[in-house]
Amino acid sequence: MVTALITGAGSGLGAEYARQLAAAGADTVLVGRDRAALDDVAAAVRARGQGAEVLVADLLDPDALAVVVARLADAGRPVEVLVNNAGFGMPLAFERNDVETEVRHLRLHDEVPLRLMHAALGTMLARGHGRILNVASIAAFLPRGTYGAAKGWLVSFSRWANVTYRPRGVTVTAVCPGFVHTRFHERMGLPPGQEAIPGWMWLDAATVVRVSLRGLARGRAVSIPSLRYRLMAWLLPLLPDRLTARLGRRGRPAGR
Template identity: 75%
Template sequence: MATALITGASSGLGAEYARQLAARGADVVLVARDWEALEALAATLRRAHGVGVEVIVADLLDGAQLDRVVTRVSDRAHPVDVLVNNAGIGLPLDFERNDIEVEVRHLRLHDEVPMRLIHAALGPMLERGRGRILNVASIAAFMPRSTYGAAKGWLVSFSRWADVVYAPRGVSVTAVCAGFVHTNFHARLGLPPGEEGIPGWLWLDAPTVVSASLRDLARGRSVSIPSLQYKVLARLIPLLPDRLTASIGRRGR
């Protein structure tokens, strides 16, 4: 691989994807809103791995700023070989209490933004006959879990379809469906460590999730569920009544 572009790269899974891809020799393009965090990560990657690092500070929900990222993804002179759609936010699960404009932004970030970036990436990748696209979804895609599960369900469905259509032409598409991962995602929702109401056996660590999903990406799998416990849950949940799985899905955020 030559160049990987990662959205939501300033922390959590995005930063871990950047670290592991750089360790494999890939140049990386880091995209997020936090300039200081991106520059700190960029300096670390250059020093540790000697790879090229670009930083794009962008709010992906701002049309003009998203256009800059779309332009970079579709740049044929400096091609992106691996696209990692990782940027995301969480909301309380009580849809009726959430501001509808916040819900719309949530939907756009999880579905519209990846769709636009995938569309931008496909043209150059198909011309070259190679490329990999990784979409960070969630195990919530398999259960009724407010608008978060619905948004991730769309991402998984689209990824599976896109992989069928484009993998024969050299471009594989993988949706990553992890569960609860120790990152700052839950802290941003106001949940201190240990207060998410989730048993310890359901928690994963970011390095394990990223390394497992990158293996699945390399193997061309359309869906990556990077742990045994969540593989079992993904098969079990569709067999259970919606009332039960929705109740289970209310735990944590």
């Protein structure tokens, strides 16, 4: 029986990962801050006949993070799949942002996945198998404030980790979606329909999750849902920074 631990599992991509993994036969450990939302997702998972464990945790709280780390390190209850999905966005005006909020943003997008991956790798490598999925963003491929920089680190580390640990049975995949219809933008105070993003650039959560889980199963280091975003990931690094930074100012951060 496979168990998957998913952070940010109460809504959006995290909830969709829980549903699709349950449909594939996995039990889930659902991590998030909102118990009511987690309980709703857990009910949907259990309705499919799969187990669902709820861990209410603010991952920026050291004590709460330690609980999740301990769950991943528990060899008696092995986690086969880790999905690092928790995250939030920041305005691009770095100089006007609260620096402590910026630090929390950096910790949640980079330090927290680092700690969770480190905990998971210990038991996965001992068993000789496991899969880690890091939800990054197409923003990793262009200069886009601290969000793009944080996601760039996550992609780079995932690529290295996949090469390093795949021969030992553990794969690491970074999924880099573009703009996804979730509550991510709404939580930043931007009502739906006001993101200044053309309709063709939007993806639905079910497609992003389905494509990324296929990439995870195949052991790919990077999974980019949709051909248009794969082309963008190839093209953007070839363009001048001044142009890509201007493009990056449109809308809100893609992905999570």
